[in-house]
Amino acid sequence: MEDSSKIDPIALAERPKTSEDLRNAQQIPEKSTPAKASKPPKAPKPAKQPKPLHVKKEKVPNAPAVPVDPQSMFKEGFLKSVFHEKTSGKVVTRFPPEPNGYLHIGHSKAIAINFGFARYHDGVCYLRFDDTNPEAEEEKYFTAIENMVQWLGFTPYKITYSSDNFDRLYELAEALIQRDGAYVCTCTDTEIKDQRGGDRGTAGPRYACPHRNRPTSESLTEFRAMRDGKYKPKEAFLRMKQDITDGNPQMWDLAAYRVLDKEHHRTGDKWRIYPTYDFTHCLCDSFEDISHSLCTTEFTLSRVSYEWLCDAVSVYKPMQREYGRLNLTGTVLSKRKLLQLVTDKHVRSWDDPRLYTLIALRRRGIPPGAILAFVNELGVSTALTNIQIVRFEQSVRRYLEQTVPRLMLLLDPVPVIIDNLPSDHIEDIELPFSPKDPTFGTHTVPFTKTVFIDRSDFREADSKDFFRLAPGKSVGLLKVPFPITATSFEKDEASGAVTAIHATYEKPAAAAAEEGTAFKKPKTYIQWVGSAPERNSPVKAEVRIFNPLFKSENPDAAEGGFLNDINPDSEEVYPNAMIEVGLEEVRRRAPGRRVSATSSPKPSGRR
Numbered sequence: 001m002e003d004s005s006k007i008d009p010i011a012l013a014e015r016p017k018t019s020e021d022l023r024n025a026q027q028i029p030e031k032s033t034p035a036k037a038s039k040p041p042k043a044p045k046p047a048k049q050p051k052p053l054h055v056k057k058e059k060v061p062n063a064p065a066v067p068v069d070p071q072s073m074f075k076e077g078f079l080k081s082v083f084h085e086k087t088s089g090k091v092v093t094r095f096p097p098e099p100n101g102y103l104h105i106g107h108s109k110a111i112a113i114n115f116g117f118a119r120y121h122d123g124v125c126y127l128r129f130d131d132t133n134p135e136a137e138e139e140k141y142f143t144a145i146e147n148m149v150q151w152l153g154f155t156p157y158k159i160t161y162s163s164d165n166f167d168r169l170y171e172l173a174e175a176l177i178q179r180d181g182a183y184v185c186t187c188t189d190t191e192i193k194d195q196r197g198g199d200r201g202t203a204g205p206r207y208a209c210p211h212r213n214r215p216t217s218e219s220l221t222e223f224r225a226m227r228d229g230k231y232k233p234k235e236a237f238l239r240m241k242q243d244i245t246d247g248n249p250q251m252w253d254l255a256a257y258r259v260l261d262k263e264h265h266r267t268g269d270k271w272r273i274y275p276t277y278d279f280t281h282c283l284c285d286s287f288e289d290i291s292h293s294l295c296t297t298e299f300t301l302s303r304v305s306y307e308w309l310c311d312a313v314s315v316y317k318p319m320q321r322e323y324g325r326l327n328l329t330g331t332v333l334s335k336r337k338l339l340q341l342v343t344d345k346h347v348r349s350w351d352d353p354r355l356y357t358l359i360a361l362r363r364r365g366i367p368p369g370a371i372l373a374f375v376n377e378l379g380v381s382t383a384l385t386n387i388q389i390v391r392f393e394q395s396v397r398r399y400l401e402q403t404v405p406r407l408m409l410l411l412d413p414v415p416v417i418i419d420n421l422p423s424d425h426i427e428d429i430e431l432p433f434s435p436k437d438p439t440f441g442t443h444t445v446p447f448t449k450t451v452f453i454d455r456s457d458f459r460e461a462d463s464k465d466f467f468r469l470a471p472g473k474s475v476g477l478l479k480v481p482f483p484i485t486a487t488s489f490e491k492d493e494a495s496g497a498v499t500a501i502h503a504t505y506e507k508p509a510a511a512a513a514e515e516g517t518a519f520k521k522p523k524t525y526i527q528w529v530g531s532a533p534e535r536n537s538p539v540k541a542e543v544r545i546f547n548p549l550f551k552s553e554n555p556d557a558a559e560g561g562f563l564n565d566i567n568p569d570s571e572e573v574y575p576n577a578m579i580e581v582g583l584e585e586v587r588r589r590a591p592g593r594r595v596s597a598t599s600s601p602k603p604s605g606r607r
Contacts, residue, residue: 070376074120078380079113082292082321083121091123092291095149095156096281099129100136101335103148105356105371105392109326109385112375114294115154124157126288130281131163132274134264148358152368162280163266165287169275170227172283172313173238173256177220181312182256184222185211185239186231195244196252206244209253226259226273233259240279242308250305254278282306283315290318296325297382323380329553330389331356332562346566347549354549354570364546370399389548403593405433405440407582408478408527411543411574413452415531416469416501418484421449426532429479431582433591440591443582446532447480452578457526458501460489467524474506476525482507483522529578538578545572 073079083091093114097103103111118125127149131137149156176182187195187209197206211219219238226236238257246252256279263269282305285293293306300322310317332338333356341347341355350357353364361371374395378385408431427447433440453469462470469475474483484503492499529538550565552558558565585591 070373071116071120073113073376073380074117076379078323078382079117082294083117085321086291086319089291091118091121092125092157092289093118093123093294094126094128094285094288094290096126096128096130096162096284097145098133098136099131099138099141099145100133101141101338102144102350102357102359104333104338104358105328105361106326106333107148108152108358108371109375109378109380110294110296111149111152111154112372113323113380115149115152115156116372117292117294118157119154123291125154126158126160126290127156128160128162128284128288130277130284131161131264131266132277132280133260134262134274135260137265139265144359148362151358151362152372160284160288161266162275162284163264165280165284166267166271166275168287169280169283172315173275173279174220174223176240176256176309176313177216177223177238179312180216180241182238182240183209183212183214183216183219184226184236185209185253186236187211189234192237196249201249201252206252208244209239212239212241212253223257226257227271229272231259233261235259238273240305240309240312242305246304248301248304250278250301251308254305278302278305279309282309282318282320283313285318285320286310286315289316293318293320295320295322297322297384298325322382324383324385326375326378326385326387328356328389328392329386330548330550330555332550332555337562340563344563346563353544353546366396367399367403369403370396373399388553401434401436405582405586405591406435407586408445408529408580409543410452410454410527410529410538410578411545412455413529413538413576413578414455414458414498414501416451416453416484416486416503416528418449418451418503418505419487420504423449425449426530426535431479431580433582433586437593439593443585445580445582446530446535446537447477448530448532450531451477451528452531452538453477453501453526453528455498458486458489458498460498468526469501469503474520474522476522477528478525480528529580535581536584537581539581539583541577541579543574543577545574546570547572 069075074083095111095114097107115125117123127146129142129145131142146159173182185192192209193199194204195207195209198204222236223238225231226238230236236259237255239253240256242251242253244252255276257273257275259272260274261272264271264274282293299306299320303320303322306320307317327333332341338350338355338357342350342352347354351359351363353360358371362368374392377395378387425448428444429447430442430444432438432442457468457475459466459468459470462473467475469484469486471486471488474485476483483506485506486501486503488502489498490500490502491497531537547570548567549570550562551567552565555562555565
């Protein structure tokens, strides 16, 4: 894993690569339109669907020019309607991740909705680990998930585990059998698939499992035999006795328990059978008195089975409602594909800044408030939200513009020797930490006989469309009183690279100043860093610029698979970069604005 000190604090989304970037920093955001929510497959019999909350599908709004209300997603639209469906009692929500991978940008929406909804309505939110599959769970994922929730600014009411309820879930499974609501099935995977109509439920007629009508006493005996180790994995299942004729696949006698030959990280070898998500989720919601079970629209069909099971075992039935999930185009978010990128060493690790896992975004330098602002800016509806990476980065830049100081940075520095200044010349130049917000305060940097500029800001031969430094052309150094004019340059004979530029400082002569003759203002100002070792200037650094990891908007559509779409230039390394000395003051007092998940930016820093 690479040393994170080589990235912080330069590899932020907002980085002035060249002076041209400074002139073009204000970009017009692109419109981004969400894809339509996918329709469920056709089925021979109409599904017994819950009456969904009627919410008008809306296009994702264009990025606002000014900060939006950080709580607007709860005050209007979908979440406002959801709250008004059930206003009595305390609001209790939960965020229930599976601890089998690292959270990504899409999970930030689920975290913001569940924790934010509870916070806004003076309620509480559980962090519940859905740890029902010991074959895929690792301790590192539990730790990383909890850290990311806290990093985003939320504190769980309680941290719980589905495994806390294994005994109680088992008791309810036996009760369901005794109520003739479940049975033990020993069919193969292929046989179960055929019973459900084959591929997508449309390849043939659906029919009941031959074990469905076995006596409840027999199913109870076989279920206990599953518990006691009689069966190997996939040899037996406890299935819920739902309605195989229903058009909803989530009612086709779903599995409630399966055999797994794996010790659990919390319960050890106590259990040889483990409850499925479809059996566990709604019951744990019930046990924790969840008032609003908020999940993505891929679980819309599951609402029927969710409510069916709560009713079947006579427990409290929470209200489930579904919102459109957040998807980022131009990258991959699936755990399997992310794992392949890491395993095959296309990236360094799960926190590689080119990925869109939350730990990668944190390492890249994106503040948690920027992510929450992005989610809030998009709003919440039932539509799937497909957003381009550029839209996300524009949102982050706007946030950084309001909240963090700006410094001068040179990726590929080249010295400029100002021949008409004395060798010991040092002049303090005052620079604002923010060009737009004076509350950030100011700092000083030394202007000396030798300054460094970025190599991209100089050309050996001038042209009409180039407004920066060239022989015979003047340019301004940011906040320096007078411009400089290039007179000559030196080159390395072997490489042909410019090694030094000579210039003159165009300070008006005393006589001209007395006559009030004004100097001609340069068309362009560029970044620079003074050479003053006694002032610890410049600050040397290695800078890494992260470009998109993939070449296209849809890596999965690439011929041969998403790995063939990897951008070979996704990382650019500048080992000899320079930063102005304001970096030390930033480290010391952190000028800028503090932003929480529920408040607007507030000044932090002195003049």
